[in-house]
Amino acid sequence: MMQSSDWVDLTLDLPMSYTPGRRFAYPALDLVVVTTGAGFKPGLLVPFLYRAIRGEKALPENQSLFHQLEEALAAARSEPKAVLTALPELAGHVSGRTYEMEANPLGFERLCFDFTY
Numbered sequence: 001m002m003q004s005s006d007w008v009d010l011t012l013d014l015p016m017s018y019t020p021g022r023r024f025a026y027p028a029l030d031l032v033v034v035t036t037g038a039g040f041k042p043g044l045l046v047p048f049l050y051r052a053i054r055g056e057k058a059l060p061e062n063q064s065l066f067h068q069l070e071e072a073l074a075a076a077r078s079e080p081k082a083v084l085t086a087l088p089e090l091a092g093h094v095s096g097r098t099y100e101m102e103a104n105p106l107g108f109e110r111l112c113f114d115f116t117y
Contacts, residue, residue, distance in 0.1 A: 030058045091115040 010023040010032075024033045033049060095115040101108050 029053070029056065087115050 006026060006028060008025045008027060010025055022035045025031065026033075031053070035045060091113075092115075094113045096112070098110050098112045100110055
């Protein structure tokens with residue numbers, strides 16, 4: 001029988017830029033549960049998780065779906081393909097020109113746009 005004490009809280013391993021949420025593991029079932037969001041107590045989800053888990057062993061491997069997941073992850077990690085579109089007319093007027101700036105809090109003196117590709 002699954003016990004709440006068998007869950008491992010992995011939340012502290014998350015990078016600081018991660019969306020607010022929690023990450024828990026149940027090693028006996030090779031199970032990881034990730035929640036995202038804020039403004040709720042993760043412990044309130046536990047009764048729903050217990051009812052959602054069907055059985056005491058991991059699902060069998062599915063090589064076909066695993067291959068699809070690997071392909072989707074590879075696509076998500078790759079650089080997006082550049083889509084060249086026509087630039088607005090204003091871009092042609094300002095591209096390549098240098099603009100002198102007034103004193104500003106950032107200390108920028110000049111600004112130049114280059115819209116060539």
